[in-house]
Amino acid sequence: xxxxxxxxxxxxxxxxxxxxxxxxxxxxxxxxxxxxxxxxxxxxxxxxxxxxxxxxxxxxxxxxxxxxxxxxxxxxxxxxxxxxxxxxxxxxxxxxxxxxxxxxxxxxxxxxxxxxxxxxxxxxxxxxxxxxxxxxxxxxxxxxxxxxxxxxxxxxxxxxxxx
Amino acid sequence: xxxxxxxxxxxxxxxxxxxxxxxxxxxxxxxxxxxxxxxxxxxxxxxxxxxxxxxxxxxxxxxxxxxxxxxxxxxxxxxxxxxxxxxxxxxxxxxxxxxxxxxxxxxxxxxxxxxxxxxxxxxxxxxxxxxxxxxxxxxxxxxxxxxxxxxxxxxxxxxxxxx
Amino acid sequence: xxxxxxxxxxxxxxxxxxxxxxxxxxxxxxxxxxxxxxxxxxxxxxxxxxxxxxxxxxxxxxxxxxxxxxxxxxxxxxxxxxxxxxxxxxxxxxxxxxxxxxxxxxxxxxxxxxxxxxxxxxxxxxxxxxxxxxxxxxxxxxxxxxxxxxxxxxxxxxxxxxx
Numbered sequence: 001x002x003x004x005x006x007x008x009x010x011x012x013x014x015x016x017x018x019x020x021x022x023x024x025x026x027x028x029x030x031x032x033x034x035x036x037x038x039x040x041x042x043x044x045x046x047x048x049x050x051x052x053x054x055x056x057x058x059x060x061x062x063x064x065x066x067x068x069x070x071x072x073x074x075x076x077x078x079x080x081x082x083x084x085x086x087x088x089x090x091x092x093x094x095x096x097x098x099x100x101x102x103x104x105x106x107x108x109x110x111x112x113x114x115x116x117x118x119x120x121x122x123x124x125x126x127x128x129x130x131x132x133x134x135x136x137x138x139x140x141x142x143x144x145x146x147x148x149x150x151x152x153x154x155x156x157x158x159x160x161x162x163x
Numbered sequence: 164x165x166x167x168x169x170x171x172x173x174x175x176x177x178x179x180x181x182x183x184x185x186x187x188x189x190x191x192x193x194x195x196x197x198x199x200x201x202x203x204x205x206x207x208x209x210x211x212x213x214x215x216x217x218x219x220x221x222x223x224x225x226x227x228x229x230x231x232x233x234x235x236x237x238x239x240x241x242x243x244x245x246x247x248x249x250x251x252x253x254x255x256x257x258x259x260x261x262x263x264x265x266x267x268x269x270x271x272x273x274x275x276x277x278x279x280x281x282x283x284x285x286x287x288x289x290x291x292x293x294x295x296x297x298x299x300x301x302x303x304x305x306x307x308x309x310x311x312x313x314x315x316x317x318x319x320x321x322x323x324x325x326x
Numbered sequence: 327x328x329x330x331x332x333x334x335x336x337x338x339x340x341x342x343x344x345x346x347x348x349x350x351x352x353x354x355x356x357x358x359x360x361x362x363x364x365x366x367x368x369x370x371x372x373x374x375x376x377x378x379x380x381x382x383x384x385x386x387x388x389x390x391x392x393x394x395x396x397x398x399x400x401x402x403x404x405x406x407x408x409x410x411x412x413x414x415x416x417x418x419x420x421x422x423x424x425x426x427x428x429x430x431x432x433x434x435x436x437x438x439x440x441x442x443x444x445x446x447x448x449x450x451x452x453x454x455x456x457x458x459x460x461x462x463x464x465x466x467x468x469x470x471x472x473x474x475x476x477x478x479x480x481x482x483x484x485x486x487x488x489x
Contacts (some may be wrong), residue, residue, distance in 0.1 A: 029451070030460065039202075039365075043462040061307075104307075107307075111309055122192060137194075140315075142305065142307075146440045154464045201363045259360065260360075263356070264480075277352075299360045301429075303471075303478075
């Protein structure tokens with residue numbers, strides 16, 4: 001099923017059957033996000049379940065396939081959206097997905113980071129639609145990560161000032 | 164030859180004989196850049212030729228020297244500028260180069276990332292001149308990268324709202 | 327001793343006995359920071375002393391403990407604040423700490439990056455207080471870094487436009 005382009009994000013999610021996890025408090029001494037000058041800077045989020053346990057750990061390219069990595073990226077993005085919705089009240093206030101940085105825990109020589117991070121990008125386009133969803137992006141390969149999380153995503157959104 | 168400080172970027176490029184490559188579509192499911200609140204967030208760009216093939220792959224410090232890395236960083240920045248010009252129409256609309264993040268595929272123990280990324284910084288100062296060109300920057304050493312690209316650059320620009 | 331929440335940053339620092347190092351010029355061809363559209367983008371800063379020598383080099387998890395890494399992160403944040411104060415005149419103009427990216431040079435398998443970067447986060451909350459200090463954050467594990475610096479921090483602040 002495909003939503004119409006003009007459908008707002010919360011309804012799109014309902015129609016697509018996407019259910020966000022519970023928003024989680026950060027692992028350490030920081031906030032899930034900060035709103036400044038109409039932009040929302042969202043902290044790095046990993047693929048965590050509602051019990052705050054990592055869902056996918058270990059390097060992509062050895063412990064996990066690209067497809068498993070893409071699913072982890074999708075879950076990490078859902079975790080970030082849960083934080084965003086809790087903070088601003090509704091994803092309908094998002095005017096644009098601006099930027100996604102994806103950090104992929106990579107086995108030596110692994111070079112398919114963009115296809116892993118596509119898991120997060122696709123979710124964002126599903127949720128925010130063809131106008132608001134597409135975004136700028138950088139995929140980075142890292143050799144070590146917090147709790148050995150396979151993927152971490154970091155996001156910038158533009159939101160309605162008058163929300 | 165040195166341009167005057169007040170010369171606009173497009174003329175500076177012509178006078179310096181800098182020719183941008185063709186703008187390329189991203190490797191995966193995202194946009195080359197997004198404009199939000201007067202800032203342009205440009206996706207990670209690597210040193211690619213017009214046939215969309217990587218020009219410089221493998222780690223700096225083993226497969227390539229610092230100078231080769233700096234040339235790759237320069238080419239990656241040119242690729243980013245090509246995307247920017249295609250999207251906003253002219254580099255003359257750039258009010259300021261704000262931020263450059265450079266990711267350097269690094270051999271074990273390689274610690275000269277800033278001198279690699281200087282290749283991108285110098286190009287930006289050449290093109291945008293001494294007032295608009297200088298920028299904040301972070302150089303990051305990575306152990307794995309998309310398509311084994313030696314350097315990836317990611318940029319933020321401030322642009323004229325009334326362009 | 328605990329400052330009141332409403333105390334301004336410069337007085338908080340004095341009361342807490344925090345003395346910033348001298349601001350340092352960047353290692354290479356870029357600026358310490360750029361102000362654009364009410365946001366300050368601060369370049370990556372490492373733990374350097376006033377003689378511009380690295381204070382903490384080598385991987386966390388092998389050459390250094392988490393606590394040593396946290397102290398390095400704190401020093402790197404102080405170095406970034408020194409650059410910020412020199413550029414904008416007073417830390418009292420900071421309206422909000424927006425975003426911290428911390429890059430931790432990591433031994434193979436090291437997974438405690440967030441607890442290292444907490445050294446920087448704690449300093450920022452000490453200096454800017456409970457309203458302005460808390461921030462969004464991403465902690466990244468890297469396998470190589472400039473001059474083998476153990477930690478690099480990169481910051482975004484929101485500042486008073488009318489300063």
